[in-house]
Amino acid sequence: MTSPPRPVVVSGMRPTGRLHLGHLHGALMNWVRLQADHDCYYFSADWHALTTNYAQTDAIKPMEREMFVDFIAAGIDPQRSTFFVQSAVKEHAELNLLLGMITPLGWLERSPSYKEVRENLSDRDLALYGFLGYPVLMTADIILYKAAAVPVGADQVAHLELTREIVRKFNGHYGEVFPEPRPLLTTAAKVIGTDGRKMSKSYGNAIDLGEPAESTRKKIMGAVTDPQRQRRTDKGNPDVCGIFYLHKIYSDAGTCAWVDTNCRSAGIGCVDCKKKLLERLEPDQEAMRARREALLARPQDVEELVQLGNAKARARAQATMEQVRAAMKLA
Ligand code: TRP
Ligand code: SF4
Numbered sequence: 001m002t003s004p005p006r007p008v009v010v011s012g013m014r015p016t017g018r019l020h021l022g023h024l025h026g027a028l029m030n031w032v033r034l035q036a037d038h039d040c041y042y043f044s045a046d047w048h049a050l051t052t053n054y055a056q057t058d059a060i061k062p063m064e065r066e067m068f069v070d071f072i073a074a075g076i077d078p079q080r081s082t083f084f085v086q087s088a089v090k091e092h093a094e095l096n097l098l099l100g101m102i103t104p105l106g107w108l109e110r111s112p113s114y115k116e117v118r119e120n121l122s123d124r125d126l127a128l129y130g131f132l133g134y135p136v137l138m139t140a141d142i143i144l145y146k147a148a149a150v151p152v153g154a155d156q157v158a159h160l161e162l163t164r165e166i167v168r169k170f171n172g173h174y175g176e177v178f179p180e181p182r183p184l185l186t187t188a189a190k191v192i193g194t195d196g197r198k199m200s201k202s203y204g205n206a207i208d209l210g211e212p213a214e215s216t217r218k219k220i221m222g223a224v225t226d227p228q229r230q231r232r233t234d235k236g237n238p239d240v241c242g243i244f245y246l247h248k249i250y251s252d253a254g255t256c257a258w259v260d261t262n263c264r265s266a267g268i269g270c271v272d273c274k275k276k277l278l279e280r281l282e283p284d285q286e287a288m289r290a291r292r293e294a295l296l297a298r299p300q301d302v303e304e305l306v307q308l309g310n311a312k313a314r315a316r317a318q319a320t321m322e323q324v325r326a327a328m329k330l331a
Contacts, residue, residue, distance in 0.1 A: 007148040009038040009184070012045035012086065012141055015064035016053075020206035022199035024074055025189040025249055030151050032075040034184075040081035041145050041313060042071060047086050047093075048138070051131045052121060068302055070209050073291040084309040086141065091317035095140035095324065100133060102169050108132050112158050139163040143178045144317045151184040174327040177320075189249050192242030194223040210288035217278055220246075225270045226263075236263040236270070243274055250280040 011031060019028070034040055044064045050057070064085065071083060086092055108114065109132070118126050138159055142150055150160055160183045167178045192198065193205025200206065207219050225243055229236040238244035238260055247256050255276060262268040295302055325331035 006037060006039045008041065008145050009034050009149050009151060010041045010043075010142050010145045010147040010181075011151050012043045012048070012138075013067065014045045014049040015060055015067045016049050017063060017201045018066060019070045019209045020199055020201065021209065021246075022191040022193070022206065023070075024209050025191050026153060027151070027186060027188070028071070028074045028076070030184075030186045030188070031071075031081075034151060035077060035080050038149075040076075041147070041316075042076060042081055042083045043141070043313070044068070044083075044085045045141070048134065051128070051134050051137075052117065052124065052126070054128075054130075065299065065302065066296075068306055069292055069295045072295055072302070072305075073210060073288055078305045078309065082309045082312045083306065084313040085306060088310040089144075089314050089317050091144055091314070091321045092137065092140050094321060095144055096133070096137045098324065098328065099136050099139055099166055099170070102173065103133075103136050103166055105132075107162055107165060108135060111135055111162060113155065135159045135162045136166070139166045142181050143167060144320050145313070146179055146320060147181045148179055149182045149184045151186055153186060153188060157183050157185070174324075177323050177327050190245050191249070192245050194219050194242070196224040196227065196242060207285075210292040211285055212289055213282045213286050216282060216285045220274050220278055220281065221271075223274070225273075229263075229270065232269045233266055235266045238263045243270070243277060246281065247273075247277055250277060250284065 011027075013023070013027070031040065031042060044067060046060050046064060049060050068083060072078060076083065114132065114134070139162065142160075142163055150163075152160060160181065164180045167180050171178060193200065193203055194207070195203065195205040197203055197205060207216055211219075220243070223242060226236040226238070226241045228234065228240075241263070244256075244259060244263070247259050251259075259268070259273055259276070263273065322331070
């Protein structure tokens, strides 16, 4: 007996820098878990990387190779999931073009992330057709595989709502070709950087995935804790401390309770607390580093896996595009 097809999940990441613990616990661990009962497509959104920085393209491919290595090192299984490169499947571009014909400008201009990114990156010229069209290309990425669900962070939910609107409009005009993908909101662990803000490469407060034990230790020992806790004798509040958030990810319940109680009573100091965290974090980082290095030493093997994934993704994308062209009476 063949088992029923598993629901399709699609998600992508832009290859714009080394992945850090924020990516690992905010997205990748969820991707890993989804493999158990979904048919997963995970890709490098290299074309999307161009939308906010068309001028610097030389880092995209090297970053992409590292990103695939990180995916595998984090536990994404190339035997079970398909990983591929967006630009290697040209059907993304074809569907993007067709969806562009039916997407009203107003929907794109109203997108909250469009406004927000333009404000945050005000030093860059973002009055660009490609940047405005970000959610259209993203829609193509998703529905090309007829995804039932998309694991995204809270910041991408508005994009997905747009995707659903575009799907409804397409299906309304040309017939029911696409399912409406649901957002799978990650119950993402919160990861705070070494300066107390959200962990982000652009803040320079990140701990990289598989960073060697030595520098992981240095960053943790130097990290900001509860800013109100100036002296060893001051009572602390773990709820405002990034170290406690990492304990919740890495340490067992008993240790978390120990931190919670003794931070509030000043029973332990931050140094004790950090050392306790490192007992779990260091070996984890070390194991990740070893897996990454083993993979980086075999670039040919990783390349082959990506090629296989590209071919698999392409086959599915081509099948969908045949239906699209037929529905639109273009074939
Ligand atoms: N927008 C996503 C990000 O910035 C990347 C992305 C591109 C994506 N296409 C997608 C995510 C399709 C999910 C599905 O992280
Ligand atoms: Fe943070 Fe731990 Fe210090 Fe409390 S004891 S402030 S949780 S590092």
